[in-house]
Amino acid sequence: MDTQKLLGEVAGQLLSGAIQVVDLSAPLGPDTPLIKLPPELAVDTPKVEIHSISRYDKNGPWWAWNWLKLGEHSGTHFDAPQHWITGKDYPDGATDTIPAQNFVGPVNVIDCSGEAAADHDFLLTVDHIKTWEAKHGAINAGEWVVMRTDWYKRNGSEAEFLNANETGPHTPGPTAEAIQFLISKDIKGWGSETIGTDAGKAGGMEPPFPAHTLMHKANRYGLASLCNLDRLPPKGAILIAAPLKIEHGTGSPIRALALVPGK
Numbered sequence: 001m002d003t004q005k006l007l008g009e010v011a012g013q014l015l016s017g018a019i020q021v022v023d024l025s026a027p028l029g030p031d032t033p034l035i036k037l038p039p040e041l042a043v044d045t046p047k048v049e050i051h052s053i054s055r056y057d058k059n060g061p062w063w064a065w066n067w068l069k070l071g072e073h074s075g076t077h078f079d080a081p082q083h084w085i086t087g088k089d090y091p092d093g094a095t096d097t098i099p100a101q102n103f104v105g106p107v108n109v110i111d112c113s114g115e116a117a118a119d120h121d122f123l124l125t126v127d128h129i130k131t132w133e134a135k136h137g138a139i140n141a142g143e144w145v146v147m148r149t150d151w152y153k154r155n156g157s158e159a160e161f162l163n164a165n166e167t168g169p170h171t172p173g174p175t176a177e178a179i180q181f182l183i184s185k186d187i188k189g190w191g192s193e194t195i196g197t198d199a200g201k202a203g204g205m206e207p208p209f210p211a212h213t214l215m216h217k218a219n220r221y222g223l224a225s226l227c228n229l230d231r232l233p234p235k236g237a238i239l240i241a242a243p244l245k246i247e248h249g250t251g252s253p254i255r256a257l258a259l260v261p262g263k
Contacts, residue, residue: 017262022231024239024256025076026155032075033158033225035195045071072251078243079197079212079222083250087216095249100242102221105188107144107239107258108136109232116149116172120163123199124174126181136234141186144239147174148229151193155227162195173199176210183218190215191223191241223256232258 013019026032032048049069054060072095073079081087082094092098110132115122124147129139139145149172154160163170171194174182182190190197190211197211207213215222223241238259243252 013262014259019259020262022228022237022258022260024226024228024258025254026152026225026227028070028075028253031156031158033155033161033195034071034074036162036164045074048074070253072246072249072253073224075253076225076227076256077223077251077253078241079216079224079251080243080249081216081219081221082248083222084209084212084216086213087219090219093216093219095243095246095252098221098243102188103242104238104240105142105144106140106235107146107232107237108132108139109146109148109229109234109237111148111234112172113148113150113230116151120170120172121199121201122149122172124172124178126175126177129178129181132234139182139185139187142188144188144191144223144241145182146191146223146226146229146239147172147193148232149193150230152225152227152229155225163200168203169195169200171195171200173197173202174211176205176207176214179210179214183214183220187220189221189223189241191226193226193229194224196224197222223254226256232260236261 010019028048029050030048034045037044051067053065053067055064080093080095080098081090087093112122112124133139151171173192173194198209202209211222240257241254243249243254246252
């Protein structure tokens with residue numbers, strides 16, 4: 001195969017609209033929903049702040065620019081293996097050491113939107129994944145797997161997005177067995193539309209927070225607060241999820257994109 005010719009064809013199809021780009025990211029700003037942790041357990045990420053340096057004024061007469069204050073895991077973001085204690089020792093597990101090739105790959109979209117609408121605590125199981133594979137084809141090594149729940153439609157309200165009450169947060173996610181099953185398939189990483197890669201009640205699972213604990217233990221990646229997964233086919237799209245190259249970074253806000261067939 002002539003890869004140079006192939007890339008030229010892809011470029012041409014991007015220009016013609018035969019291949020379209022879908023934005024999978026939420027806006028990043030002061031109203032971006034952020035995870036809330038028990039104060040006895042951890043310190044929370046502060047709100048995103050955007051401060052003006054100049055805006056065509058005495059501080060910069062011909063230009064506008066800002067400085068930002070934000071956490072690595074704010075908004076639509078990438079989780080590197082070093083984000084979790086189980087992945088802390090990987091030398092290639094930080095945002096500045098992960099090979100760039102790993103940020104791009106085919107994506108499998110498992111639609112759980114109906115189940116999540118009926119049950120906010122819905123958990124994706126191995127049987128769900130096998131049923132999906134029987135219909136759409138096998139999940140292969142080096143591919144991304146993401147869970148569509150349409151949860152991103154709650155993104156305009158932090159309270160609705162976190163969906164917490166006196167018993168804790170109630171958001172859909174995977175079981176530990178589902179994550180183990182996907183790791184056994186040698187996937188690249190796992191993504192969700194919720195505030196984190198785990199279900200709201202994942203703290204009570206075994207192990208706790210399995211998407212974090214197991215994925216990062218296996219030197220795999222996580223994507224959280226994804227949007228517009230309802231615009232992707234179950235198979236056939238290419239996901240681009242590149243974090244900022246932060247020194248020793250445990251994660252980064254991203255502009256996640258998908259390449260999909262045009263209509």
